[in-house]
Every structure is written in structure tokens, then in C-alpha cells.
Amino acid sequence: MIKVKNLHKTFGDLNVLAGIDEHITQGEVVVVIGPSGSGKSTFLRCLNLLEKPTDGEIFIDDEQINSKKANVNLIRQKMGMVFQQFNLFPHLTIIDNITLAPVLLKKMSKEDAVKKGMELLSRVGLSDKADSYPNQLSGGQKQRVAIARALAMEPEIMLFDEPTSALDPEMVGEVLDVMKDLAKSGMTMVVVTHEMGFAREVATRVLFMDQGVIMESGTPDEVFGNPQNERTVKFLSKVL
Amino acid sequence: MNTIADFFANVWNDFYADFYASFIKEDRYMLLLDGIGITIKVSLLAVILGIIIGMIIALFNLSNSKFLRAIGKVYTDVIRGTPSVTQLMIIYFVVFASVHLDKWIIAAIAFGINSGAYVSEIIRAGIMSIDKGQTEAGRSLGLNAAQTMSRIVVPQAVKNIFPALCNEFIVLIKETAIVGYVGLMDIQKAGDFIKSATYKPILPLIATAIIYFVIIKVLTLLLGLIEKHLRKSEVR
Numbered sequence: 001m002i003k004v005k006n007l008h009k010t011f012g013d014l015n016v017l018a019g020i021d022e023h024i025t026q027g028e029v030v031v032v033i034g035p036s037g038s039g040k041s042t043f044l045r046c047l048n049l050l051e052k053p054t055d056g057e058i059f060i061d062d063e064q065i066n067s068k069k070a071n072v073n074l075i076r077q078k079m080g081m082v083f084q085q086f087n088l089f090p091h092l093t094i095i096d097n098i099t100l101a102p103v104l105l106k107k108m109s110k111e112d113a114v115k116k117g118m119e120l121l122s123r124v125g126l127s128d129k130a131d132s133y134p135n136q137l138s139g140g141q142k143q144r145v146a147i148a149r150a151l152a153m154e155p156e157i158m159l160f161d162e163p164t165s166a167l168d169p170e171m172v173g174e175v176l177d178v179m180k181d182l183a184k185s186g187m188t189m190v191v192v193t194h195e196m197g198f199a200r201e202v203a204t205r206v207l208f209m210d211q212g213v214i215m216e217s218g219t220p221d222e223v224f225g226n227p228q229n230e231r232t233v234k235f236l237s238k239v240l
Numbered sequence: 241m242n243t244i245a246d247f248f249a250n251v252w253n254d255f256y257a258d259f260y261a262s263f264i265k266e267d268r269y270m271l272l273l274d275g276i277g278i279t280i281k282v283s284l285l286a287v288i289l290g291i292i293i294g295m296i297i298a299l300f301n302l303s304n305s306k307f308l309r310a311i312g313k314v315y316t317d318v319i320r321g322t323p324s325v326t327q328l329m330i331i332y333f334v335v336f337a338s339v340h341l342d343k344w345i346i347a348a349i350a351f352g353i354n355s356g357a358y359v360s361e362i363i364r365a366g367i368m369s370i371d372k373g374q375t376e377a378g379r380s381l382g383l384n385a386a387q388t389m390s391r392i393v394v395p396q397a398v399k400n401i402f403p404a405l406c407n408e409f410i411v412l413i414k415e416t417a418i419v420g421y422v423g424l425m426d427i428q429k430a431g432d433f434i435k436s437a438t439y440k441p442i443l444p445l446i447a448t449a450i451i452y453f454v455i456i457k458v459l460t461l462l463l464g465l466i467e468k469h470l471r472k473s474e475v476r
Contacts, residue, residue, distance in 0.1 A: 073382050079380075083380075085373050087377035091399075149381070
């Protein structure tokens with residue numbers, strides 16, 4: 001489903017991604033861990049071209065997305081993205097945040113979009129907030145709305161960029177619960193996070209990144225229980 | 241006792257004579273009223289042109305094309321770097337020298353061109369004040385650049401831009417007090433005209449100041465109401 005070949009990304013002199021090869025298949029929940037500055041967020045952002053790769057190829061469903069011919073806007077509709085800072089649209093109500101893209105891009109009628117949006121809101125446990133504005137919600141609630149907003153486009157893949165890092169500790173659980181639920185439903189997910197518990201419990205595969213490359217890849221048991229790479233061992237000893 | 245009463249009687253008589261000469265005689269108040277019309281006409285058209293030009297130049301300045309950005313930069317530099325009187329006179333006596341348009345329209349075009357440079361900077365700053373995450377969220381949903389701009393960035397920027405834009409309009413109205421240089425009889429010029437007809441400067445100048453003040457005060461109150469309306473979605 002996602003194929004990455006020899007992906008490089010440099011910012012000026014800084015070599016953030018130094019050659020990544022990765023193959024993610026449908027239904028996988030891939031959790032990317034690693035120290036800050038290891039390039040994991042950049043890797044994720046390259047997958048929907050919020051960062052433009054310097055070199056290498058990315059294929060989604062066998063279509064090369066970083067070629068000149070690719071229709072980036074159409075490809076992005078297949079991939080939902082959830083940000084660390086939520087990035088809800090503060091000038092729109094919660095339900096309008098969710099229905100904006102489907103009405104605009106999928107030519108869905110407003111009524112259908114609202115109906116769908118309300119279903120999604122009840123799925124993340126926030127039906128009563130439909131007519132609120134983002135500023136009236138807590139961080140955890142905002143992030144659950146952001147997930148609902150991404151799901152409204154019916155994506156095939158969901159990308160999570162440190163979705164719980166900006167949350168107060170007591171709100172982390174509610175967001176992880178929604179993500180676990182999503183993983184159970186069979187969604188293909190790529191999650192950059194520092195939540196090792198989530199990685200252990202939910203991931204089908206864990207990637208350890210450092211210095212712009214994938215140092216180690218395996219099931220949670222393999223990576224956490226019996227890490228092969230020296231750097232992985234060092235990193236895990238600090239965070240666990 | 242008598243002297244004090246006489247004194248006040250004299251003051252009153254002088255004032256009345258001045259007032260009569262300045263405003264009543266030969267219907268001179270009509271000059272001021274017509275002047276108000278000119279000032280408002282020029283300002284209104286200039287504001288509209290200023291917003292249109294400002295939006296275009298702001299888009300130039302924010303575009304990816306080096307060429308368009310260069311045009312935007314030169315425009316802003318030239319307008320900001322020269323006095324508006326000079327710009328007005330160049331546009332009136334040079335650019336539109338052989339074009340038959342009403343004087344006030346030419347003046348409004350000159351002020352619109354001037355205001356556009358400032359408005360473009362206000363718009364640019366307003367758009368840049370919106371967090372980059374907003375654009376990324378829009379694009380990640382599949383919206384193209386134009387849709388993201390019109391549905392997400394601009395509606396938020398408008399609120400930030402509005403107060404600065406109001407300020408620019410107020411400056412613009414007062415700036416039009418130089419249209420006398422190209423022979424238009426606005427409020428300022430009318431006051432000036434009365435002054436030179438009566439050789440009594442105090443009343444016409446004070447009247448000029450009061451008229452500008454009232455116009456701007458009324459406008460400020462109206463714009464304040466609109467701003468309040470714009471901020472409605474910011475309930476917390």
C-alpha cells in the first residue's frame with residue numbers, strides 16, 4: 001500500500017532523512033519511535049507531501065506520488081493526517097470543521113455530510129459538541145475532533161504526527177482509546193509517538209528511527225523485548 | 241459693571257460678524273457642504289480602489305513567482321517612498337493629463353493607488369499571521385491552495401486585518417485634504433477659500449477641523465460595530 005524507496009530529505013545542509021526504504025501493507029499499524037531530531041516526523045510528512053522529498057520515490061497504491069504527473073490533492077484525500085497541534089479551524093464550528101472537506105471535495109450534500117459527521121462525532125464520543133467552536137474544547141476533545149475530521153474523507157490511510165504530545169497527561173488516554181478503536185477496525189495507520197505503551201499494545205510493527213534512517217523494524221515483542229541494534233537498546237533504556 | 245457688559249457685547253458682536261461673513265454671507269456654508277460631498281466621494285472611491293489594488297498586490301507579494309513579487313515590491317517601495325501630494329500631482333498633471341475624466345475621479349484613482357500599497361502590506365501581514373498548521377491541515381484534507389486560502393486562511397485573516405484596515409481608511413480620508421492642489425474644492429479647500437475671502441482665519445479653520453472630526457468619529461463608531469460582529473465566533 002505504501003512503498004518508500006531510498007527517500008532523502010535535506011533542509012539546507014541538514015540531512016534529515018538519509019535513505020529510507022519501507023513497505024507498509026494494508027491493515028498494518030506501524031508505530032515510528034526514536035529520539036527527537038531522528039527524522040520520524042519528517043518521514044511521516046513526506047508520505048503526504050507536506051514535505052517535498054529531496055530524492056527517492058514514494059508509491060501509494062502503486063502510484064508514484066512525488067512525480068510531476070501525480071495529482072497531489074487527490075492523493076491526499078486518501079490519507080488523513082492528525083497533527084500534534086490539532087490544527088482545527090477556529091472560525092468554524094465542530095461540525096463545519098468535519099463537513100468542510102467532504103462537501104467541497106466529494107460533492108457530498110450538506111445534509112449527508114452532517115449526518116456522516118454526527119456519526120463520526122458519536123464514534124469519538126463528542127456528539128454534544130457539534131455546534132461548539134474549537135476554542136471551547138479541551139485538548140483531548142480537540143484531537144478527537146481532528147481524528148473525526150480526517151476520517152470524514154474516508155481515507156485509506158491515517159497518519160498521526162505525535163497526536164498526544166501536546167496534551168495534558170490526563171487527556172492522553174481518551175485520544176489513544178480512539179486510535180486503538182480505529183486500529184481494531186482495520187485502518188492502515190502510521191503513528192509517530194512517544195507513547196511506548198500504545199506501541200506495545202496496538203502496533204503490528206514498530207520502526208526505530210535515528211539519524212534519518214530506520215535502524216530497526218519488527219513486531220513490538222521483537223523491538224521492545226529483544227532489540228538487535230545498539231542504538232535501539234540505548235534509546236529504550238532511556239524511555240522505558 | 242457697564243464695561244464688563246460692554247466687553248461681552250462686543251465679543252458677541254465680533255463673533256456674530258465673523259460668523260456671518262464666514263458662513264452666511266453669499267451662502268458660503270454651501271462651499272463647505274459641497275466640500276463634504278467631494279471629500280466623501282473621493283474617499284469612498286479611493287477606499288474601494290485601494291482594497292482592490294491592495295488585494296492584487298498582496299497576492300503578488302505572497303506568490304511563488306519571483307517576477308510578481310518583484311512588481312509588488314517595487315510598487316510598495318515607490319508609493320511608500322514618495323509624498324502623496326507628489327503622487328497626486330504626477331497622476332493628475334502627467335498620467336491623466338490628456339484624459340477627460342472628472343477631476344474627483346482622477347484624484348480618487350491617485351489615492352486608491354496610494355492606499356493600495358499600504359492595504360497590501362496590511363493584508364500580507366494578516367495572512368502571514370495565520371498559523372502554518374492551518375494551511376497544512378487544509379492541504380492534508382485534499383483542499384488545493386486556492387481553496388485553503390479562501391475557506392481557511394482568509395476568513396481568519398480578515399478579523400486580524402480589520403482594525404488595521406480601518407486605521408488606513410481614516411488616514412486616507414484625512415489625506416484627501418490635499419486635493420486642493422489639483423483644483424478640487426473639498427472641505428479643507430473650502431475652509432481655505434472662505435479664509436482668504438474674509439481674512440478671518442479662525443472660524444473657517446475650526447469649522448474644517450470639526451467637520452473632519454465628526455465624519456471620522458461617525459465612521460469609527462460604524463466600523464466598531466462591524467468589528468464586534470466579526471468577533472462573534474470567538475466565544476470561549
